[in-house]
Amino acid sequence: MTGKSQKHWTADAAELLSVGADFSLDDVDPEGTPGYDGGKTGAVDDLARGAGALDELQERLYAQSRVAETGDTAASVLLVLQAMDSAGKGGIIRHVVGSVDPQGIALTAFKKPTAEELAHDFLWRVEKRLPNPGFIGVFDRSHYEDVLIGSVRSLAPADEIERRFGAINEFERRVTDAGTRIVKVMLHISADEQKVRLMERLDRPDKHWKYNPGDVDERELWPAYMAAYQTVFERTSTGDAPWHVVPANRKWYARLAVQQLLLGALTEIDPQWPAATFDVSAEKARLAAT
């Protein structure tokens, strides 16, 4: 599917971008376009081609989930998006996720936890938003906030952060065992690129609502966030649910790459149109008689 539909990929994005042993975030160039040689021009066609493929695969996934005894009826996909502010999560959702039939998408944007959410374990609100079979779930931020800002801003003591890493790995193992493929993505921009993007929000009145003075305060903590991401990768990039770091200074590359990761996950599931569970000829005769 991947090779057929998208001609400028020279390598498997899932493999190339995944976080393995000895990974260092410092070594990733946010300007890079690893594995893709089509440039911004080639990306337009490839993104459109990939959108068609993704839409069909999702429909098959949904169809398969509706009919018992066809393929893996419990299968679903969960895209987890994490990033610094302005790195392009919204653009991924609009342009990559948005190309799929909305009937097959379950999107959750996790905000600052409410009082009720804080009264429960940090995974409580996440569990409730896991995708049903047949769906592509999308988390715009996630339980990883609880070990990122949670650590950088000391919202929880160090031993609680430690506990959470273990809890996350157990949780994700259970979720993947139950049939969900988890695609974890960090969109990686440079601090300079963020500055340009935040300045653009200040320059354009139609973007003012996206700007928050707190963004500059968070920005001062950039090195601490990068260190926290590095720790997250080391502790939670597992065989079942590896992290992918996607260079995101070039929006067109980040979108293509995340689309590839979703296509890869769905291609591995390989969903099938279910066989009829009724007698097709008999139903044709019944219908014709009406």
Next chain:
Amino acid sequence: MTGKSQKHWTADAAELLSVGADFSLDDVDPEGTPGYDGGKTGAVDDLARGAGALDELQERLYAQSRVAETGDTAASVLLVLQAMDSAGKGGIIRHVVGSVDPQGIALTAFKKPTAEELAHDFLWRVEKRLPNPGFIGVFDRSHYEDVLIGSVRSLAPADEIERRFGAINEFERRVTDAGTRIVKVMLHISADEQKVRLMERLDRPDKHWKYNPGDVDERELWPAYMAAYQTVFERTSTGDAPWHVVPANRKWYARLAVQQLLLGALTEIDPQWPAATFDVSAEKARLAAT
């Protein structure tokens, strides 16, 4: 907005398709294309143009909802879709709703009620799925099932159906008073067109999963359903939340028309980009210093 963006509309779709006094479903031609003279060819461009307009209006609606004191911060839109099987609800969601950023859409497909849902009043599950401010909510089926199939299949006694009409009108008045514009749509196909579409599902293996032998049983009740819809229109097409009957034998027309109805609702809300709630120059200086 409507006139500027879509050149082949000769009348206001919201007005033309709305259910007023003396409305009779029998008088609506499912093959019709009222108010539109662009034909199937013109529809392609007009749908694309309308998609751009709809996407921008929704983003403004969302932006406005985020910032206190800008316009109607409680405003949202709720599209209620009802139809006989195969009339094209799915196509509306894919092609009209699907053109909007998924971050601004809250879609609910109401299925046969669960035991828990049945243990509550029929509006209980509906209330929970009302759109938050800034969103376009979409109901694929709705509380109207409880007075449609509920009546045709005698799932509830006549006096309970009566009670529900009153409850629906009160409920919808409360919802509109709270800032939600409700756009109620029945997609109207002919029984012959349904036969063609169901037969196509039987002819194509990739559509078998969409076919259910129960569809033919429901089809036998066509006149009873049409009578139930007529009653629903008479009892629940109110000034606050009128019904619209959209001829749907031509899919391209139904999609354009529903898009027009959504554009009309958003244009009436007239959402505005919120003014900055911070000192733009001061923030630029702070950001520049990082």
